[in-house]
Amino acid sequence: MSTLRDLAEEHTALRPADIDHLHRIAGDWQLLSDLSFADLLLWVPVDGDGTFLCVAQVRPTTAPTAYLDDQVGRIVGGAEVAHLEVAHRQGRIWREGDPVWYGDVPARHEAIPVRLRTGDGEAGEVIAVVGRDTNLSTARTPSQLELNYLTTADDLAQMIADGTFPPPRHPGETTSAPRVGDGLVRLDANGKVTYASPNAQSAYRRLGYASHLVGEDLAKLHRRLAGDPLEGTDAGNAVLAALRGEAPPRREIDARGATMLTRALPLMPAGVPIGALVLVRDITEVRRRDRALITKDATIREIHHRVKNNLQTVAALLRLQARRVAMPEARVALEESVRRVASIALVHETLSLSSDEAVEFDGIVDRVASAATEVAATEVSVGMRRRGTFGILPAEIATSLVMVLNELLLNAVEHGFPPADEEAPAPPPVDAPRPEAGISAPRPEVVVTAHRARKQLHVTVTDNGRGLPEQFDAERGGNLGLQIVRALVTGELRGTIELRNGADGGTEAAIVVPLARGTTDRLTGRAGPP
Numbered sequence: 094m095s096t097l098r099d100l101a102e103e104h105t106a107l108r109p110a111d112i113d114h115l116h117r118i119a120g121d122w123q124l125l126s127d128l129s130f131a132d133l134l135l136w137v138p139v140d141g142d143g144t145f146l147c148v149a150q151v152r153p154t155t156a157p158t159a160y161l162d163d164q165v166g167r168i169v170g171g172a173e174v175a176h177l178e179v180a181h182r183q184g185r186i187w188r189e190g191d192p193v194w195y196g197d198v199p200a201r202h203e204a205i206p207v208r209l210r211t212g213d214g215e216a217g218e219v220i221a222v223v224g225r226d227t228n229l230s231t232a233r234t235p236s237q238l239e240l241n242y243l244t245t246a247d248d249l250a251q252m253i254a255d256g257t258f259p260p261p262r263h264p265g266e267t268t269s270a271p272r273v274g275d276g277l278v279r280l281d282a283n284g285k286v287t288y289a290s291p292n293a294q295s296a297y298r299r300l301g302y303a304s305h306l307v308g309e310d311l312a313k314l315h316r317r318l319a320g321d322p323l324e325g326t327d328a329g330n331a332v333l334a335a336l337r338g339e340a341p342p343r344r345e346i347d348a349r350g351a352t353m354l355t356r357a358l359p360l361m362p363a364g365v366p367i368g369a370l371v372l373v374r375d376i377t378e379v380r381r382r383d384r385a386l387i388t389k390d391a392t393i394r395e396i397h398h399r400v401k402n403n404l405q406t407v408a409a410l411l412r413l414q415a416r417r418v419a420m421p422e423a424r425v426a427l428e429e430s431v432r433r434v435a436s437i438a439l440v441h442e443t444l445s446l447s448s449d450e451a452v453e454f455d456g457i458v459d460r461v462a463s464a465a466t467e468v469a470a471t472e473v474s475v476g477m478r479r480r481g482t483f484g485i486l487p488a489e490i491a492t493s494l495v496m497v498l499n500e501l502l503l504n505a506v507e508h509g510f511p512p513a514d515e516e517a518p519a520p521p522p523v524d525a526p527r528p529e530a531g532i533s534a535p536r537p538e539v540v541v542t543a544h545r546a547r548k549q550l551h552v553t554v555t556d557n558g559r560g561l562p563e564q565f566d567a568e569r570g571g572n573l574g575l576q577i578v579r580a581l582v583t584g585e586l587r588g589t590i591e592l593r594n595g596a597d598g599g600t601e602a603a604i605v606v607p608l609a610r611g612t613t614d615r616l617t618g619r620a621g622p623p
């Protein structure tokens with residue numbers, strides 16, 4: 094569907110500043126629609142031919158709509174838009190005329206010219222027309238609330254015609270809340286309440302004000318409620334600012350464990366300040382949930398911290414045991430378990446430091462890698478390198494992946510570069526001669542690469558060691574280490590793994606892991622390979 098901007102640019106001669114103003118209207122006009130109990134349609138004159146194009150539409154949340162069909166994009170001419178023509182040409186609000194019928198819905202039409210004030214504050218020319226169309230099928234004698242809404246709506250309509258509504262938006266402010274139905278208070282020019290809707294009355298009651306609002310000085314009341322009678326609270330000052338004709342940002346009042354959001358709007362039809370409109374919303378529940386979420390975050394971090402501590406205790410116990418057993422095989426097995434447990438602890442440690450359930454994985458890989466080289470440190474010195482970046486990974490991927498890498502790195506160090514006394518190293522394969530061969534043997538090295546492409550994480554662990562044993566079944570072969578790797582990659586990570594002899598001898602393990610949506614674009618600033 095075309096946007097307001099697309100439609101206006103395609104069919105009209107409006108300037109960018111005009112279109113911005115229309116955007117501001119469409120961002121804030123739910124208020125007018127609700128107060129008017131009417132649909133609002135934003136019409137712009139199509140270049141030169143007397144027709145009008147509807148570029149935006151809003152339905153009231155307080156009354157039935159006059160239009161079941163979407164009107165945006167309609168171009169209309171002739172009798173149907175005669176009232177828009179009058180408002181546009183004469184620059185005045187048009188509200189005479191008999192009800193018209195839309196199918197079986199009787200509707201009253203009004204037309205409000207839209208002006209954009211010039212830079213020096215003069216009322217500028219009319220750039221568009223707001224059609225205000227009320228479904229009359231449920232019309233009855235209006236209640237006190239409805240009369241107050243309608244009066245206020247007329248003031249705002251006049252302000253659209255003056256170019257003083259909507260007020261400029263404050264950066265970062267939402268336009269959605271509070272709404273008319275949340276609670277509405279009307280003030281006279283002296284700041285005294287002339288009307289408060291039942292919901293507004295209830296919102297103030299939660300803050301501890303139980304009497305009737307009508308007749309109260311609202312700025313003073315806000316100060317009193319916030320327990321700040323001398324200084325004047327933000328919410329008190331906001332009311333005063335609105336009475337002066339300014340449009341202050343939304344403010345919150347906290348009192349007695351309750352929180353109320355307020356929005357004060359100046360009322361100055363035809364440039365005369367006649368009071369202010371204050372919309373209020375009880376947001377105690379929303380704030381309570383915000384606070385609960387923050388505590389929950391802290392709790393999760395604390396839990397990761399404890400899991401890490403517990404895993405480290407388990408590792409320490411296994412290490413103790415390893416020192417005590419005499420059988421070398423058993424000792425090696427226990428020492429390997431220590432490393433497996435420690436690598437998981439590393440992920441939980443990182444998680445306990447971050448505020449979300451995701452970790453910067455490069456640091457973890459580097460630590461696991463240097464732990465793996467230590468295994469071989471006394472026998473063969475193996476270099477470790479990481480190329481590219483893993484970026485930020487969600488916790489569930491990180492915990493499995495760190496175990497996988499731990500096993501592959503240990504294998505590379507343990508089997509790729511066995512100690513000299515274990516067995517004579519196999520001669521380099523005849524069909525893969527190494528250019529360096531004969532000059533000097535290449536330095537033992539393991540390289541981990543990582544890059545992301547098409548929502549997948551590609552990881553390789555490559556060593557330049559002696560390669561997989563002959564007759565090794567790369568699909569199924571191996572002991573516990575590779576079993577863990579395959580189970581985690583194809584199970585938890587839903588990825589694939591391939592184990593093969595590297596192009597220049599050595600062994601290469603290639604892993605591809607799909608990344609869930611939302612994690613792919615969360616790379617850190619560090620650049621990886623394309």
Ligand SMILES: Nc1ncnc2c1ncn2[C@@H]1O[C@H](COP(=O)(O)OP(=O)(O)OP(=O)(O)O)[C@@H](O)[C@H]1O
Nearest residue numbers: 504505508509560561562571572573574575576600
């Ligand atoms: N990078 C490598 N270079 C050479 N051989 C390897 C490499 N990785 C694995 N292998 C071979 O595959 C075998 C199986 O590895 P796997 O990790 O499953 O078991 P393991 O390392 O022997 O014991 P553990 O269960 O303690 O890890 C190894 O014994 C080794 O022969």
Ligand SMILES: [Mg+2]
Nearest residue numbers: 500504574575
């Ligand atoms: Mg192994």
